[in-house]
Amino acid sequence: MKALAPLVASLLFGLCSAVTAAPITLKVAHFLPPSSPGHKDVIQPWCEAIKADSDGQLQCQIYPAMQLGGTPAQLLNQVRDGVVDVVWTLPGYNPGMFPISEVFELPFMTTTAPASSRALWDFINDYAQAEFADVKLIAAWISGPYQIHTRKTAVRKLSDLAGLKIRAPSRLSTRLLSALGATPVGMPVPQITEALSKGVIDGAMAPWEVLPATKAHELTQYHTDVVKGRTLATSTMVLLMNPARYHSLSPELQAVIDKNSGATTSVWISEQFAQADAVGLQAAQERGNEIIYLTTTQTERWEAAALTVTEQWIQQMNQQHKGAELVKAARSLVDKYTKK
Incomplete structure (x- = not known):
């Protein structure tokens, strides 16, 4: 029994360490002020959702209004390069980078934001995945008209x-x-x-x-x-994550991000913008x-x-x-x- 004591102590220490592991903080950046609907009604609730779903293991530090420097057009490179972990941005701020999914920005193309956002998500998956190959696409939606x-x-x-x-x-x-x-x-x-x-x-x-x-x-x-x-x-909008940051997470925490990504999340975000339009x-x-x-x-x-x-x-x-x-x-x- 004495010989097992060190092993038991080691296992208990590892278990306690896992339980008390420090939360992982994601840097989330966007271009509008904290008073904007995108910040209050989308970014903050999304961050609250991943925190709740991960029992506090995933948290956000939000940087609105380009607080980390740069211009809105540079958000794409910031998340690609890992300067930040998650960004909300407009593909249209980077002309020529998203030529296929840009079709949703053609005049008289879209209808309501929720319906058109669901359509955009499907379209990207069917025709434009290559445009997002170097980022993790969390959500894609259209602005209000x-x-x-x-x-x-x-x-x-x-x-x-x-x-x-x-x-x-x-x-x-x-x-x-x-x-x-x-x-x-x-x-x-x-x-x-x-x-x-x-x-x-x-x-x-x-x-x-x-x-x-x-x-x-x-x-x-x-x-x-x-x-x-x-x-x-209208404009297409996206929530993007640095892929290396995503893959650095445990499978359980990746599942939390996945739960708060995709078609349903895209439509939910578009609904928040529709309410803000009113x-x-x-x-x-x-x-x-x-x-x-x-x-x-x-x-x-x-x-x-x-x-x-x-x-x-x-x-x-x-x-x-x-x-x-x-x-x-x-x-x-x-x-x-x-x-x-």
């Missing part, structure tokens, strides 16, 4: 956009604004406030949810949207701003003008892929989940 928010000019018809300098979030929205007659000015969300306040831009293309965090509803008077159905434009719209209404919904005829004119953006995208994709088939597949998936 984009409206055009203007300072001094009410946009009621296509010709009202002529010459207006409008913030564009991505290369496809840049092409769309040009096709509609506006002058696009590319910039990420955090720059909208200063650009509007200084008159660098006449308006911004953005979803309702970003208005309160950027104070854009205080800096604009008019908000123009198309009639219900397909959205004018809050942003209400904020604009409470200030007495004018909400303009285009007539069906005007919407059809905008859609006709935007066709060149889709056609150009198909032609460029045809150099390596079958662009028309990708558009057809994306629309089919959007229709599939919209009808449910």
Whole structure:
């Protein structure tokens, strides 16, 4: 029995060490302030979920508003290089890096955020896995529909956009604004406030949810949207994890990350943004701003003008892929989940 004592003590010490192992803290970074819906309603609850599901073994240190330095466009490299463990970012901030999944940013492609986000997740798994080969894709979703928010000019018809300098979030929205007659000015969300306040831009293309965090509803008077159905434009968003960090976790903790990843998580995130859109719209209404919904005829004119953006995208994709088939597949998936 005495000979077994050291072995028993060793086993007990190992067991106690495992039980009392220090929590693993993941560095989570994004580009918006702590007051934003993305921080409060998505990142924080996601972190709380993995903490609860891991009995406290997984925790987050969140760095909003690019607190670790760099620009929103550099978040992709930060998570690839392991500077941070998890990021929320927009693929559109890195033009050309996600050419296939970019199809969901084509004008008049998407419908509701939950349905289109479910479609996006399936589409990536069917056609665009290679674009995310060097990261772990936790979730992929679309923002709410984009409206055009203007300072001094009410946009009621296509010709009202002529010459207006409008913030564009991505290369496809840049092409769309040009096709509609506006002058696009590319910039990420955090720059909208200063650009509007200084008159660098006449308006911004953005979803309702970003208005309160950027104070854009205080800096604009008019908000123009198309009639219900397909959205004018949107952006794809992703939650990404450094793959080496993921694989460094125990199988049990990897399972916790997996539980909080995938199609269900993507749809849940999109629902939080949809709720935030309602809050942003209400904020604009409470200030007495004018909400303009285009007539069906005007919407059809905008859609006709935007066709060149889709056609150009198909032609460029045809150099390596079958662009028309990708558009057809994306629309089919959007229709599939919209009808449910």
